Amino acid sequence: MGDRFVTDFQGIRWTVAELSTRLEAGSLLRDKAAWMEDLGKDPVRETSMAKLLAGEISMEIISQAIQLTGSYGCYRDTPFERYLRDAKSLCIAGGTLEVMKNNIARKILG
Ligand SMILES: Cc1cc2nc3c(=O)[nH]c(=O)nc-3n(C[C@H](O)[C@H](O)[C@H](O)COP(=O)(O)OP(=O)(O)OC[C@H]3O[C@@H](n4cnc5c(N)ncnc54)[C@H](O)[C@@H]3O)c2cc1C
Numbered sequence: 001m002g003d004r005f006v007t008d009f010q011g012i013r014w015t016v017a018e019l020s021t022r023l024e025a026g027s028l029l030r031d032k033a034a035w036m037e038d039l040g041k042d043p044v045r046e047t048s049m050a051k052l053l054a055g056e057i058s059m060e061i062i063s064q065a066i067q068l069t070g071s072y073g074c075y076r077d078t079p080f081e082r083y084l085r086d087a088k089s090l091c092i093a094g095g096t097l098e099v100m101k102n103n104i105a106r107k108i109l110g
Helices: 010-039 044-068 070-074 080-090 097-109
Strands: none
Touching (some): 044 070
């Protein structure tokens, strides 16, 4: 029997499929925000949604990446620790995710 990889497990394949799909949705939302800016329309709702989704997705992805690599993901001499810090920074710098939710709610509800 040849080499087996954790990515052969269906549960792990589903995780990769789900997170890739959410990442693609975040990219499309980002592109829509940029498109609205190019058109000269107010992009605050879309930019806030894009940052909210990107922040949430990045935390999910790095958390799952550590989980899927098992103990390897916990070693300090691997890049995971930095990716986790980078993802958290995305959720804070330039406006926290809570502030993004305030922006979105204000655009929807006034
Ligand atoms: C990596 C990194 C790079 C940065 N780079 C820069 C930079 O180049 N230039 C710069 O000026 N700043 C920079 N910052 C600062 C960043 O913009 C602030 O950290 C960010 O705006 C949050 O402000 P704060 O840290 O004062 O948190 P606070 O505003 O004190 O927030 C603390 C908590 O309260 C929540 N909160 C605050 N207000 C509300 C509200 N109205 N409703 C609900 N929840 C709320 C926040 O979401 C957060 O969870 C950087 C931060 C990081 C992490």
